[in-house]
Amino acid sequence: MDWDNVAAEDVIEALREVEWSTPPRSFGEFFSRFAFPRSFSKWKSRLKCNLYYYRTNYFILVIFVLGLALITRPLAIVGAAFTALSIAFLNDSFAATFNEKFIRTIRLFSPHLAAKMRPPHMPVIRGRSAARKTVYVCGKPRWVFVVIFLTASLVMWFSSCGLLWVLYALLTSLTLVVVHASVRTPNLKARLNTFREEFRAVWRNYSEL
Numbered sequence: 001m002d003w004d005n006v007a008a009e010d011v012i013e014a015l016r017e018v019e020w021s022t023p024p025r026s027f028g029e030f031f032s033r034f035a036f037p038r039s040f041s042k043w044k045s046r047l048k049c050n051l052y053y054y055r056t057n058y059f060i061l062v063i064f065v066l067g068l069a070l071i072t073r074p075l076a077i078v079g080a081a082f083t084a085l086s087i088a089f090l091n092d093s094f095a096a097t098f099n100e101k102f103i104r105t106i107r108l109f110s111p112h113l114a115a116k117m118r119p120p121h122m123p124v125i126r127g128r129s130a131a132r133k134t135v136y137v138c139g140k141p142r143w144v145f146v147v148i149f150l151t152a153s154l155v156m157w158f159s160s161c162g163l164l165w166v167l168y169a170l171l172t173s174l175t176l177v178v179v180h181a182s183v184r185t186p187n188l189k190a191r192l193n194t195f196r197e198e199f200r201a202v203w204r205n206y207s208e209l
Contacts, residue, residue, distance in 0.1 A: 011048050015055060019093045024056040033185045043182060050181035058181070059084075062173040069169030076166055079156030086149035089142050092135055099137045 024030075037043035051058065063084050070076040088094045099119075107114035119136030135142045157163045 006048055008048065011052055014052060016090060017092055018052075018055070022056060024060055025054055030054065030057050030180075030184075034183045035185050036183060046184075046186060047178070047181050049186045050184050051177075053186070054181070054184070058177045059087075061177060061180075062170070065173035065176065066166070066169050069165065069172070073160045073165070075156045075160035079153035079160070080166065082149040082153035082156070086146045086153070089137065089146050089149070095135045095137050095142045102138060 037046055063080070066080040066084075067077060070080055089098070103114050103117050106117060117139040119139060137145050154163075157166050
């Protein structure tokens with residue numbers, strides 16, 4: 001895949017649509033073969049490639065840095081966990097899996113309540129883009145849960161007096177992600193065989209009737 005022709009918006013959309021349950025890449029692969037890009041265009045292409053390919057590793061890295069920075073602030077750690085959960089809800093596959101498992105658990109205690117938590121019936125319209133589909137969690141649009149968990153995390157950060165420290169830790173983790181994605185040379189074998197098929201699978205939904 002020619003990442004020069006892939007826009008940043010397409011990468012973000014692919015990260016939202018792709019399956020995130022795949023395990024992270026190995027430690028040895030993640031920390032091997034570093035080199036500076038030869039040009040700005042090469043840097044942009046490498047950045048988009050690595051952000052997609054090592055998405056799970058970067059998510060774990062951000063959570064690890066936040067947890068390490070907030071180890072002496074329990075409330076702030078819980079707030080960081082809520083933030084991670086709200087970010088995870090932005091991914092379609094995570095939101096759908098969480099919704100199904102949660103409703104399945106509720107059904108064991110109250111089938112009537114579980115039935116009410118089912119998403120509303122959406123008629124299939126031929127030619128409609130998959131990007132327009134609304135993802136529901138427990139019968140509500142997922143943005144409701146994203147806002148709830150983000151608000152709860154902000155309250156906990158304020159309560160622990162660690163908001164600035166959280167922002168500093170978050171900035172540090174994001175900086176590490178950008179630096180790694182900028183200098184890690186793309187894995188040629190994986191680029192040809194693995195993530196190309198995953199990326200194409202995302203866009204295959206847009207051509208289905």
